[in-house]
Amino acid sequence: MDTMFVRGLKRKCFDGEEDIEGTLAGIKAVPSYNLQRQSLLDMSLVKLQLCHMLVEPNLCRSVLIANTVRQIQEEMTQDGTWQMINAQNTGQASLDRLVSTDILCRSSGDQAEGKHVPAYGTFNKDFESDQAQDGSETMSTASSVQAPRNLQSNMWEEMENPQENKGNFQKSLDQIFETLENKSPNSVEDLFSEVDNSYYDLDTMLTGMMTNTKMGHCDSLETFSSPTNTASNSNCKSDLNDLDHIVEILVES
Amino acid sequence: MRDPGGPRGPGRAWRAFPSLPPSLTALSPSAGAARAGGDGGSSDVQWCFLQVKGAIDEDVAEADIISTVEFNYTGDLLATGDKGGRVVIFQREQEPKTRPLSRGEYNVYSTFQSHEPEFDYLKSLEIEEKINKIRWLPQQNAAHFLLSTNDKTIKLWKISERDKRAEGYNLKEEDGRLREPGRVTELRVPTLKPMDLMVEASPRRIFANAHTYHINSISVNSDYATYLSADDLRINLWHLEVTNRSFNIVDIKPANMEELTEVITAAEFHPHQCNTFVYSSSKGTIRLCDMRSAALCDQHAKFFEEPEDPSSRSFFSEIISSISDVKFSHNGRFMMTRDYLSVKVWDLNMENKPVETYQVHEYLRSKLCSLYENDCIFDKFECCWNGSDSTIMTGSYNNFFRTFERDTLRDSTLEASRESSKPRAILKPRKVCTTGKRKKDEISVDSLDFNKKILHTAWHPMDNIIAVAATNNLYLFQEKMN
Numbered sequence A: 001m002d003t004m005f006v007r008g009l010k011r012k013c014f015d016g017e018e019d020i021e022g023t024l025a026g027i028k029a030v031p032s033y034n035l036q037r038q039s040l041l042d043m044s045l046v047k048l049q050l051c052h053m054l055v056e057p058n059l060c061r062s063v064l065i066a067n068t069v070r071q072i073q074e075e076m077t078q079d080g081t082w083q084m085i086n087a088q089n090t091g092q093a094s095l096d097r098l099v100s101t102d103i104l105c106r107s108s109g110d111q112a113e114g115k116h117v118p119a120y121g122t123f124n125k126d127f128e129s130d131q132a133q134d135g136s137e138t139m140s141t142a143s144s145v146q147a148p149r150n151l152q153s154n155m156w157e158e159m160e161n162p163q164e165n166k167g168n169f170q171k172s173l174d175q176i177f178e179t180l181e182n183k184s185p186n187s188v189e190d191l192f193s194e195v196d197n198s199y200y201d202l203d204t205m206l207t208g209m210m211t212n213t214k215m216g217h218c219d220s221l222e223t224f225s226s227p228t229n230t231a232s233n234s235n236c237k238s239d240l241n242d243l244d245h246i247v248e249i250l251v252e253s
Numbered sequence B: 001m002r003d004p005g006g007p008r009g010p011g012r013a014w015r016a017f018p019s020l021p022p023s024l025t026a027l028s029p030s031a032g033a034a035r036a037g038g039d040g041g042s043s044d045v046q047w048c049f050l051q052v053k054g055a056i057d058e059d060v061a062e063a064d065i066i067s068t069v070e071f072n073y074t075g076d077l078l079a080t081g082d083k084g085g086r087v088v089i090f091q092r093e094q095e096p097k098t099r100p101l102s103r104g105e106y107n108v109y110s111t112f113q114s115h116e117p118e119f120d121y122l123k124s125l126e127i128e129e130k131i132n133k134i135r136w137l138p139q140q141n142a143a144h145f146l147l148s149t150n151d152k153t154i155k156l157w158k159i160s161e162r163d164k165r166a167e168g169y170n171l172k173e174e175d176g177r178l179r180e181p182g183r184v185t186e187l188r189v190p191t192l193k194p195m196d197l198m199v200e201a202s203p204r205r206i207f208a209n210a211h212t213y214h215i216n217s218i219s220v221n222s223d224y225a226t227y228l229s230a231d232d233l234r235i236n237l238w239h240l241e242v243t244n245r246s247f248n249i250v251d252i253k254p255a256n257m258e259e260l261t262e263v264i265t266a267a268e269f270h271p272h273q274c275n276t277f278v279y280s281s282s283k284g285t286i287r288l289c290d291m292r293s294a295a296l297c298d299q300h301a302k303f304f305e306e307p308e309d310p311s312s313r314s315f316f317s318e319i320i321s322s323i324s325d326v327k328f329s330h331n332g333r334f335m336m337t338r339d340y341l342s343v344k345v346w347d348l349n350m351e352n353k354p355v356e357t358y359q360v361h362e363y364l365r366s367k368l369c370s371l372y373e374n375d376c377i378f379d380k381f382e383c384c385w386n387g388s389d390s391t392i393m394t395g396s397y398n399n400f401f402r403t404f405e406r407d408t409l410r411d412s413t414l415e416a417s418r419e420s421s422k423p424r425a426i427l428k429p430r431k432v433c434t435t436g437k438r439k440k441d442e443i444s445v446d447s448l449d450f451n452k453k454i455l456h457t458a459w460h461p462m463d464n465i466i467a468v469a470a471t472n473n474l475y476l477f478q479e480k481m482n
Helices: A018-022 A026-048 A059-079 A091-096 A108-114 A120-137 A142-158 A162-182 A185-192 A202-206 A212-219 A231-252 B317-321 B362-373
Strands: B033-035 B047-053 B066-071 B077-082 B086-092 B106-113 B118-120 B125-127 B133-136 B144-149 B154-167 B191-207 B217-220 B226-230 B234-239 B242-251 B264-269 B276-281 B286-290 B302-304 B325-328 B334-338 B342-347 B356-359 B383-385 B391-395 B400-405 B411-415 B431-433 B442-444 B456-459 B465-470 B473-479
Touching: A026 A059, A026 B362, A059 B317, B047 B106, B066 B133, B066 B456, B066 B465, B066 B473, B077 B133, B077 B144, B077 B465, B086 B144, B106 B154, B106 B191, B133 B217, B144 B217, B191 B242, B226 B242, B226 B264, B234 B264, B264 B325, B276 B325, B325 B383, B334 B383, B342 B391, B383 B456, B391 B456
Parallel strands: B033 B356, B217 B264, B431 B442
Antiparallel strands: B047 B473, B066 B077, B077 B086, B086 B106, B118 B125, B133 B144, B144 B154, B154 B191, B217 B226, B226 B234, B234 B242, B264 B276, B276 B286, B286 B302, B325 B334, B334 B342, B342 B356, B383 B391, B391 B400, B400 B411, B456 B465, B465 B473
16 A cells, blocks of 8 residues: 555665664664654544545544544643644644654553653754654655744743643643534634634535635644634524524425 | 244343353463463464455545444354444355355345434534444344344344245235225135245344444343443443333543543443442443442442552553453453554453453554554454353454463464455464564564554354454454364
8 A cells, every 4th residue: 555654754664673772872763753643643633534524424533533632632741742733733734744654653661761751952953963863764755844833933922821732732732622522613613713704605515516725724723823713603593594594494495 | 944032032132043152161260461462372273364354445435444343142244334323134045055164155135224424413523433332132023133233322123034026915015105995896816926035134122322422332131122332431221112202321531621530431231230339430441330239320339440560650551541441251251342553351340450462563652652553543443252251362463363261372464455365274373573683574563554453353152263354354254063
């Protein structure tokens, strides 16, 4: 299968990659692990986006992915390396940052040896020095070299307001389940983007016309960082609009 | 010819026809033994190709993908459901007298459209017509009955034969036109004339509007009067005669959906105790419930869970522990669960761990990240017992399927492929290479085709005949006869 392996990954799963942790200092393994964990988090959030669904999404799958996201969030909070995807990152960049996550397949026992939580200051420094080496080994795309830089700036900004960001994230995660409850694509869309009422025209949906704006919304994870989350308000409003519209159609027929 | 079946009771607890095969093997559970497979060598039973059903061309139409396979109680009928909402029933040929040892083949008996795609206007979402499960009812008379379900609606279908028609009516012509009564000069008695066999399927009951979430399981009770249907968060109990009411017996929906962390993945009634059923969850737990204890069985009678091995914990631990299928053994003493990498056999009297664990494709453990990315990690594999409960079977990728013999600890990996589809051809065991050095005939993990997955398999209730669904093809294999 072409997409069997994450893009840009050398086949490390077989060639005993113990050398990553064994010969190199534990410090080197840390950004690698964190990046991969971040990558897994990004991947999971992308998976939770339900925008392309015309059929109700699989609840079991959504629950499992959401639980995985929570796990990562908890671990990141404990590590003190919690950070938010900020508005600087476009959807494309976040996908490109899907680096090798094979290290995550290994048990925590394996990782415990190599991993340690550095102080904030030292993390920055270590990160810079490791960038050059990391770039050649685990990441082969140019954008992935960008990622560490973004990570640094992210951390610098976000570390100041960890609580707020965590709150936003938790809220967003909760909203995912509210939307699963409501089963309305409207609220799902609201989760990730500004509401675009034109899309939710029932006729448009039935005739299968999906506008470009909708696709753009799906790709972007920008609203995760937006502190003002007006989604809940616009939820009700758009729901009412659609309900009226649906009633209109039913009455006419 | 089918026997008309046992005496029909007043609708409650009457003997099934024929009686389900009792398990004769007294198995001594070896507590906690992990059987990685390959310990006892390869299986004794050799499998031969019998038949394959379905189109050959590479382009597989989505609607043709088989989504469920089920033998009936005698094994004479085999039903398949597909994503297009169709049900195809195969019937086993009678053993030809000239070749008494050769097994009958399965030929198409009936095909009908069970479910149609629907649109839920309130939620603006489509309801798929894909058949999630088919369960047969035991035969009561000349007709056959089965339950088929999609995500939202369960239907009871009657499949009956017609091989005679009446001729010589007084009030209508042969072509159906009515005769003018005044023109009838003499009376005659209509006679029954033979006609070509016609198999008709008609929906007798439609059980709808009882599930908010997607139905994943249906299970007929041993009283043959009731059945359960389970969706992600609720389980309902139905009476086969009543369509406008069902009883909710399990509800795990939290008051606040934000607190949802676990869903129901499968449910089944005990084969003999009509008050007992089990349901499995996405967290790898199984709950056994007794309907006599309360109307709402939220309190389980037994709780089965294997403690997690802390040394193998990863971010994917929960996902791979999610149980995709649960099946009671025919003798009712054990149950089997399938999670992503293994099959476990549980003794109903021991809740803290399974008595047997079989690794299906442990080589995938290091690939979980990739399998998560391409969503394969969410594939729901089913599992099944053979008639005597001595062997279990489940599917894997690359059109491989695995059988595990419980007493001898032998296992085998076989492939359902067109290449090995010559009549009576013996299936060659396959092997996946996990180390660097690939031997001849072995296949490396990287070369596995993850689009070719065997999710649905079924074992004949008495004989060693197995049905394996490989995407849009149905393979039938039988034990090699000496």
